[in-house]
Amino acid sequence: MKAKLEDRVIATADTKDLVMIEGNWYFPPSSVNWSLLESSPTVYTCPWKGQAEYYSLVGGPKDVAWAYVAPHADAVERVGKDFAKFVAFDRAVAISE
Structure with missing residues (x-):
């Protein structure tokens, strides 16, 4: 699978x-x-997964990816796999085979 934005x-x-979680593919780190992404100041906390860190594409757009660096233990159990640091992408990023 590929996560691609423009070229x-x-x-x-x-x-x-x-790992598929709530309709999003999460890619292993x-x-x-990583040379295409930079940390974003955006922070989000999911009630069941924990705190997510966001990433922007270098040169824009912003907040196109996120990862749960230390997901709640209950979340890992619920998903069935440790998805710590796995990266998911905004709908603007095309996911294809």
Whole structure:
């Protein structure tokens, strides 16, 4: 699977390595091209997953990705896999095979 915005491939991983949570594919951190992302000051706390960190694409747009660095233990149990630091993408980022 690929996460792509315009001509920039932000992440690439085998489907078996991804995690689907609430309709979003979460890519393992090792599959992300971190040189394309920068930390964002945006913070969000999900009631059941915990605090998310956001990332913007270098040069824009802002807040196109997020990750739960330390998800709640209950969330990991609910999902069935530790998704700490896995990265999900905004709907503006195309996810395809």
